[in-house]
Amino acid sequence: MIRIENLKKAFGKVTVLDGIDLSIEPGEVVSILGSSGSGKSTLIRCINGLERIDAGRITVDDFDVSNPKELAEARKRSGTVFQLFNLYPHLSALRNVTLAPVEVLKRNAAEAEKEGRALLESVGLGDRADAYPAQLSGGQRQRVGICRALAMKPRYLLLDEVTSALDPEMTAEVLEILADLTGRGTTMIFVTHEVAFARSISDRIVFLDQGRLLVDLPCETFFAEDGGMANARVAQFLSKMRKD
Amino acid sequence: MRYADFGPHDIVLLLNGLGVSLTLFLTTSLVGVVLGALLAVVRYYRVLVARELVTFVTEMLKNSPVLVQLFLVFFGIPALFKIDVTPFEAAFFTLALNTAAFVYVIVVSAVESIDREQIEAGRVFGLTRWQVLRHVIAPQAVAFATGPLTALLVNQLQVTSLISVIGVVDLTKVGDILNMRTLKPFIVWTVVGVLYYLAAKIIALAGGFVERRLTAHSAWKGL
Amino acid sequence: MRAGRSIALTTARDAVETEIGFTRTVAGLNLIVSDLAPHIALLAQGALLTVEVCVLALAGAVVVGAAIAMMRASGSRLLRGIATVYVDIFRNIPFLVQLFFFYYGLPELGIYVDAFATGVLALSIAGGAFASDVIRSGILAIDPGIVEAAQVYGLSRRTTFLKIVMPIALRLSVRPLGSVLINLILTSSILSTITLNELTGSAKIVASQTFRPFEVYAVLLLAYASLTYLLSIAIARFHRRLNRGVLEAV
Ligand SMILES: Nc1ncnc2c1ncn2[C@@H]1O[C@H](COP(=O)(O)OP(=O)(O)OP(=O)(O)O)[C@@H](O)[C@H]1O
Ligand SMILES: [Mg+2]
Numbered sequence A: 001m002i003r004i005e006n007l008k009k010a011f012g013k014v015t016v017l018d019g020i021d022l023s024i025e026p027g028e029v030v031s032i033l034g035s036s037g038s039g040k041s042t043l044i045r046c047i048n049g050l051e052r053i054d055a056g057r058i059t060v061d062d063f064d065v066s067n068p069k070e071l072a073e074a075r076k077r078s079g080t081v082f083q084l085f086n087l088y089p090h091l092s093a094l095r096n097v098t099l100a101p102v103e104v105l106k107r108n109a110a111e112a113e114k115e116g117r118a119l120l121e122s123v124g125l126g127d128r129a130d131a132y133p134a135q136l137s138g139g140q141r142q143r144v145g146i147c148r149a150l151a152m153k154p155r156y157l158l159l160d161e162v163t164s165a166l167d168p169e170m171t172a173e174v175l176e177i178l179a180d181l182t183g184r185g186t187t188m189i190f191v192t193h194e195v196a197f198a199r200s201i202s203d204r205i206v207f208l209d210q211g212r213l214l215v216d217l218p219c220e221t222f223f224a225e226d227g228g229m230a231n232a233r234v235a236q237f238l239s240k241m242r243k244d
Numbered sequence B: 001m002r003y004a005d006f007g008p009h010d011i012v013l014l015l016n017g018l019g020v021s022l023t024l025f026l027t028t029s030l031v032g033v034v035l036g037a038l039l040a041v042v043r044y045y046r047v048l049v050a051r052e053l054v055t056f057v058t059e060m061l062k063n064s065p066v067l068v069q070l071f072l073v074f075f076g077i078p079a080l081f082k083i084d085v086t087p088f089e090a091a092f093f094t095l096a097l098n099t100a101a102f103v104y105v106i107v108v109s110a111v112e113s114i115d116r117e118q119i120e121a122g123r124v125f126g127l128t129r130w131q132v133l134r135h136v137i138a139p140q141a142v143a144f145a146t147g148p149l150t151a152l153l154v155n156q157l158q159v160t161s162l163i164s165v166i167g168v169v170d171l172t173k174v175g176d177i178l179n180m181r182t183l184k185p186f187i188v189w190t191v192v193g194v195l196y197y198l199a200a201k202i203i204a205l206a207g208g209f210v211e212r213r214l215t216a217h218s219a220w221k222g223l
Numbered sequence C: 001m002r003a004g005r006s007i008a009l010t011t012a013r014d015a016v017e018t019e020i021g022f023t024r025t026v027a028g029l030n031l032i033v034s035d036l037a038p039h040i041a042l043l044a045q046g047a048l049l050t051v052e053v054c055v056l057a058l059a060g061a062v063v064v065g066a067a068i069a070m071m072r073a074s075g076s077r078l079l080r081g082i083a084t085v086y087v088d089i090f091r092n093i094p095f096l097v098q099l100f101f102f103y104y105g106l107p108e109l110g111i112y113v114d115a116f117a118t119g120v121l122a123l124s125i126a127g128g129a130f131a132s133d134v135i136r137s138g139i140l141a142i143d144p145g146i147v148e149a150a151q152v153y154g155l156s157r158r159t160t161f162l163k164i165v166m167p168i169a170l171r172l173s174v175r176p177l178g179s180v181l182i183n184l185i186l187t188s189s190i191l192s193t194i195t196l197n198e199l200t201g202s203a204k205i206v207a208s209q210t211f212r213p214f215e216v217y218a219v220l221l222l223a224y225a226s227l228t229y230l231l232s233i234a235i236a237r238f239h240r241r242l243n244r245g246v247l248e249a250v
Helices: A040-047 A068-077 A093-103 A109-122 A138-150 A168-183 A195-201 A219-223 A232-243 B008-044 B050-062 B066-081 B087-112 B116-124 B129-166 B171-182 B185-221 C002-009 C012-073 C077-092 C095-108 C115-140 C144-152 C157-172 C174-194 C199-210 C213-243
Strands: A002-011 A014-024 A029-033 A055-060 A078-081 A156-160 A187-191 A204-209 A212-218
Touching: A002 A040, A014 A040, A014 A212, A029 A040, A029 A195, A040 A055, A040 A156, A040 A187, A055 A068, A068 A078, A078 A138, A078 C144, A093 A109, A093 A138, A093 C157, A109 A138, A138 A168, A168 A187, A168 A195, A187 A195, A195 A232, A204 A219, A204 A232, A212 A219, A212 A232, B008 B050, B008 B087, B008 B129, B008 B171, B008 B185, B050 B087, B050 C213, B066 B087, B066 B129, B066 C174, B066 C199, B066 C213, B087 B129, B116 B129, B129 B171, B129 B185, B129 C095, B171 B185, B171 C095, B185 C077, B185 C095, C012 C077, C012 C115, C012 C157, C012 C174, C012 C199, C012 C213, C077 C115, C095 C115, C095 C174, C115 C157, C115 C174, C144 C157, C157 C174, C157 C213, C174 C199, C174 C213, C199 C213
Parallel strands: A029 A187, A029 A204, A078 A156, A156 A187
Antiparallel strands: A002 A014, A002 A055, A204 A212
């Protein structure tokens, strides 16, 4: 499980995460909501070790992210899908997917390739495996991004606004794939502004506000009038979201 | 004199060589900058065919080795026109022209970097072509070109070392002489290298200084 | 169009004079061609040597440049310092002086290599200083998100550098590395001063044998200019082809 204890992070004088406590059990789907600048991306970047944390502790299956020796193990257990895809532009879709399994997990190249093709097939990109990222649409790129994460067989999938760079049609095709994944029991930590979608797939909703974890509730309770909605900030956030 | 060790006179020799290198560098740079800028102005005024001719010649000068240009002037021209050309004259002529070619290109792109609207606005306000050139184009072009010009001059200083090949006793030639006499290549070429290096640094510093002054000036003048 | 009009306007006398001038030029060209013909083989040999030297030096310069660029991007202050000093020195000292340093200095160290090897070495070292700048800007142009992706997926620093950063940086660098190559070609003419008979060196021989230095060096100058011009076109094309549909996303 992912365990976050009293996490603090500041950029210079600006405190971005201020004492976060959160744990995520295997199999859970947790959505992180919060207004812009509340620290959602930073939280994800702390979990996968892209940001150094100032205080507290993050462990992924008991591997401490702040410990350089354990970071590699922690990273093997989680896969990240990026908002702007961040695919390797000089490699084909398939090579994007197989690079880490071959280089990091030391998988046999032919096997990794077979699995990579199957993964791409499963997201409807079977015939685009040899295309380069620039030759793919945004939605296709993000599907490759998801395959790249899944190829590492992560126990936890970290997704930071993976559809916000996509138009509605492409968003739908990517969300469909994510919904499919939850059906297969993948643990997901899902930062999003798609409140309706979060509601439909999440077990739990976490609400961040100015670097603090304000609400952490089961999905239904979060959206109930006497649950999360009882919190003024949450109600304000949700009403703003509905208007958009 | 073979195998002779270094003597105090060698310092004078080196300084003489440095003096020759710097003199040629400074004079050919001056002539080259003025000539290159003038040619760019000719382009601005759209004189018939002059533009194509200048473009052709500058491209040739930019895209061929300076050593070959030196040989053409020093060996070729005297043979063809039956005139005497001293190494120094050949060096001066070649370097000045070569510098002018690069300056021309820098100035042209500096002028092209200026917003066309500004030029048109100047004309609309009733400025003459000359006034537009003097008050609108020149100050901005100079500020824009100082960086590339500094880089060019640092490079042209190094190019002067080639004139030793046609017999001008510049710093490199002095190095050659000392090298042959003392047979201590490491010391000789290190000393020569350090002298060139220092000169290059001084040019770069001066260029940086001018650039800062000019950009501060134009920033203040900007609307 | 303009040419057509001006011909129509020329008088008969002008036409005759043009004709004579033209014949004279052709005769002059004939003279050059017939005078140089016996020496073409020598010049071709020289040109081949120039190509060999420059191809090897380009390879050397890219290797040196990549290493220096890597050092400049490294976390170690010492490595960064060494790389910076390297570039500063070799960019600010005339190539001829560097060349003489190696040509006369190496035997001093008991290293006896011929002019060819010395030339390739000196060009690689000097070219490496320029190539490192080019490759460094290639590295800096890479979207940091791409490197973060590599980190997150557990690729080691080494693998990230060799399989992600360098391939992208080198692709982005094709065109500017082409300019380095063109500079190497022009600079390689200086190797004629250490007895290497590459293109310029063999032209020197032809000039002294034919007593027609002007024609020889004029042709040589044209040859270098057209060679580098054609090369720059080819490189630009190659750059576009290599990066078509691949690097817009960087
Ligand atoms: N590298 C950085 N340096 C300085 N400040 C940063 C950096 N990264 C993020 N911040 C700041 O930290 C705060 C939280 O940023 P973060 O990206 O985590 O917000 P977010 O909740 O993901 O917002 P959004 O919904 O817009 O993506 C913001 O105020 C941001 O300006
Ligand atoms: Mg964010």
